[in-house]
């Protein structure tokens with residue numbers, strides 16, 4: 001039986017898998033060589049290559065769909081970045097034979113949507129670029145938003161173990177369609193997908209918390225205060241990227257806290273859309289720190305939300321209460 005969004009799910013899954021290949025290739029070959037963006041955050045050959053491939057795939061499958069992606073090709077068009085541009089083109093051509101630099105840059109710029117549309121994709125070609133640079137966790141995050149609701153999510157986590165068992169393969173793809181649950185399958189090979197669910201833990205003192213590695217992205221001192229109020233004893237697990245959402249969705253952690261480090265920061269929708277649907281479809285709850293649902297209708301940021309809290313659902317009210325101090 002076919003369902004709405006079956007094709008979107010299949011295309012999104014294929015797109016993030018292909019992008020994971022370029023990320024792994026870049027790390028394996030010559031090191032990622034970051035370039036600093038205007039806001040001083042890093043971006044690499046792999047971020048650009050991933051965005052080029054995914055935008056090309058989406059444009060071919062859904063030519064009418066606009067894409068709101070994190071990166072653009074403006075820096076790559078500058079003469080001083082000719083070296084990076086040529087490497088991006090070479091990495092893309094290694095997967096899509098015959099692609100020239102101008103084509104690759106054009107694909108990157110397909111992700112230029114900057115305002116809300118009734119139906120659009122949002123893409124983070126590498127979420128957790130700092131984790132990618134450290135050789136730790138990162139994710140390729142793609143979501144389809146229709147009428148302000150996240151309908152489809154695909155999240156590739158190339159360095160995450162599918163199960164935390166020692167024998168589990170490294171690299172996982174998480175998929176969700178609204179109303180139809182969330183699944184995981186290995187990034188490599190063609191193993192079957194299996195459904196995932198959040199934990200059923202309801203004792204806050206036993207809660208396993210996760211948060212960003214980067215203290216500039218989430219206030220570690222405040223999460224420690226929240227943990228103390230809940231009576232949590234275990235130290236938080238720190239990992240980069242939306243792998244945190246995947247960890248809560250698979251029941252390996254119970255709570256993901258992302259607490260604002262400054263009053264004026266607005267979360268970007270591509271940092272949350274895919275992960276939030278995967279947690280919700282695995283049975284969990286996602287809100288901001290005030291307990292408000294995330295509002296994906298306001299353009300590229302979650303302008304009416306502060307921070308993010310994702311939990312297994314059962315613990316959510318207790319966590320929001322603890323956040324009130």
Ligand SMILES: Nc1ncnc2c1ncn2[C@@H]1O[C@H](COP(=O)(O)O)[C@@H](OP(=O)(O)O)[C@H]1O
Pocket residue numbers: 041070124126127128129130131211212213214216217218239240241242261262265268271
């Ligand atoms: N001050 C800030 N507060 C919260 N998030 C921030 C931030 N500055 C940057 N970020 C976002 O944090 C993301 C990484 O999150 P995490 O710390 O969970 O790995 C970055 O995504 P990119 O790596 O895609 O740029 C970036 O968008």
Ligand SMILES: [Mg+2]
Pocket residue numbers: 041042043070129
């Ligand atoms: Mg970035």
Ligand SMILES: [Mg+2]
Pocket residue numbers: 124126127128270271
């Ligand atoms: Mg990101």
Ligand SMILES: [Mg+2]
Pocket residue numbers: 047070124125126127128129
């Ligand atoms: Mg990114």
